[in-house]
Amino acid sequence: MATTAVTSAGIASEAPRSDFGRVLAQRERRFAAALLAPAFLALLATTTFPLLFLVYTSAFRMDLAMPFTNGFVGFENYQVLLSDERFWTSLLVSLVYTGSTVALQVIIGLALALLVMDMKRGQGCFRVIAILPVVLSPAVVGMIWRTFMLAPEFGIVDFLAINAGLGSKNWLGDPTLAMVSVIAIHTWQWTPFAFMVLLASLASLPEDIYEAARLDRASAWQRFRRITLPLLRPAIVMVIIMRTMVALTAFAAIFTVTAGGPGTATEILNLYAYRKSFTELSIGYGSALAVALLIVTIIISGILFAMRRAK
C-alpha cells in the first residue's frame, strides 16, 4: 500500500513532463502486477479460499457420524456456540494461556537480555544456547517435556520437586498443574525469541545517554524505568503482538503433551475446534468454533495494534 502511494505521488510530480513518463510508469506497473500475480494466486488458493470455505461450512450441519442430519442451518451453529459452556471455558483457557505465556516471555526475555547485556564475556555462546529451543518443532518440544522433564519420578522436573521436598507431583494429570505445565513449556520454547529481539534492541541503544542519566543522578531503577523501558517499548509491543498471535493459535505442543486434558483443563479454543471436528466429527460446528477463534484473534490483534499506534 505504501509503495503504491509513493509511486503515484512520484507520477503526479512528473505529470507535466510528457506522456512518455506516464506510459513508462504504466508499463512498470503492469510488469509489477505480472510479477506479483503467481504469489497472489497461490495465497488466494491456500489461505483465502480455505477461509471462505470454512465460513461456508460453518453454516451447515455436517456431522460425519450422523450424515442423515446434514444440511444448511444458517446461524444455528453460532447460536449453539454462544450457549455452549465448553466453548466459553476453552476461550477462557485460551486467554489465560496466551496472557500468561506472553507476559512470562516478555518479562523473562527482558530480564535475560538485560543480564546478558552486562556480560563482558560469553555473550555469543549464550545466544547460541538460547536459540536452541526455538528451532525445535513444538511437537518435539512437547514430547521432550512429557518424557524427559515431567514424567513421574524419572523426569527432571519431578526429580527436582522430589529432592526439594515437594514430593512427586502429577504434572500432567492434575488440572491446575497441567495448565501450569503447558504454559511453562510454551514459555520455555519461545522466551529465547523475545530475548533475542529485546537484546538486539537493547544493544542498539546509545551508551552515552546512560552516562548522562548517571550524571543527572538517576538510580539504576530510574534509568530502567525512564530510559530503557520507553526506548524498548516498540520492540516490546512488537514481541507481544507476534507472540500473542502464535500463542492464541498454539496447537502442537499442547496436543502432544496433554491433548487438552485432563478433561478440558488445557483445552484451548484451537484444540476444542480440532477435537470437535476430527474426534467428534462435527465438521460444521468445528468450523464455527474455528471462525470464532479467528474473530477473537482479529479483535485482540486489533487492540494490540491500536496500542502500538497510541503515543
Place this chain on the structure above:
Amino acid sequence: MSSQGQVSFRNIVKMHGEFAALKGVNFDIKPGEFFALLGPSGSGKSTTLRILAGLDAPTAGRVLIDDKDVTSTDARDRDIAMVFQSYALYPHMTVAENIAFPLEMAKLPKSEIAPTVKEAARKVKIDHLLDRKPGQLSGGQQQRCALARAIVRKARLFLLDEPLSNLDAKLRLETRAELKKLQRSLGITAVYVTHDQEEAMTLADRMAVFMSGEIQQVGTPAEVFARPNSIDIAGFIGNPPMNLVPARYVDGDVIIAGHRLKTTATTAGERDVVVGLRPGALRMTEGGLGARVDLIEDLGDTAVLDLDCAGTMIRMRVADGNIPGEGDTISITARPQDIHLFDPATRMRL
C-alpha cells in the same frame, strides 16, 4: 559558594590496552575557576573529562574534588553536570523533558520545574523548541539543549566537552558570552574542553594544553600565548600559529638563512636552535631578511602572507593597507623580544 569545586588530578594514567591515552596527568583547578583543556584531536581531553566525571576509572592515579579522594566514587555521587561531545540527549523525551530530567531526579517540586526549565532554555535560546524531540532538532539546537540540561541544575562542577562546536559563528559568540556570564554569576567551577584555541583564550581563566596524553603547559591564556613551553605548543597556539624555523644561535644573535637577528633570549655558547616567530610579530623593513611573497590570504581586516625565505616557509600577518603583491620580494625583521628559542632535540623552550 565558590569555596566549592576544587579539583586535583594526581598522576592520572589511562591505558586502553597497550595504548596510553593519558600518561600521568597532574593539574589543580581552583574553586570558581573557568579552566580550559586545550589540545589537538586525540590528545586525551575527553578522556580527562570522563575520568573527572567518574564515567571512566583511571588506570592509576587519584582524583580529588574539594580535597576528598573521589577516584572510586560513582558518577552519580559526584554532583557534576556535563555537556557531552555527542550531546547524549534522551531521544524519547521532548526538549522540555530532557531539561527537566535532572530536576526530577533531584526531586524538585513540579511547580518549580516548569519555570526553571523555561529559564534555562531561554538562556540558550531554545525556548521556542520545548515540545520537539531531539530527532527534530538541528545539531546546534541539540547542542544547546544539552547545554540547558547541564546548567539547569546547580552542580558542584560543570564539565563541557566542546559544547559550541556545532554552532554558527554568531551563535557561538553569543553562547560563549552567555556561558561566561552564567559561570561568573553562579561562581561555579567549569572545565571546558576545546580544540579551538580562540575559545580557550577568550573564556578561560587558566588552561592546560594537552599533547598526546600529557599536559605540556598550564597557565593563563596570555601566559601560554606569550611564552609557549615547547615547539608543539608553539605550533598549536595562535592563528596562524608561530613560525618555527631552524637556525643557529651565536652569542645573542640567531642566524636564519644567512641573516642575523638580535634576540633577548639567551642560551649557552653556539648551537643549533629552532626559532619561533609569531606571524603578527614580523615587520617589513629595509635591510632585513629577504623573502618572496608566495601567496596572500586576505582575511578582510588583515592578510596572511606565505613567504619563501631561502627555502623556508614563513607566515606573516600584515594589517590591511600595506599588502605587497604576490611574487614581490620583501624584507622582514622581528624585535629582539619577539624571538623565541627552542631546543631542537628536547623540543623545549630555551
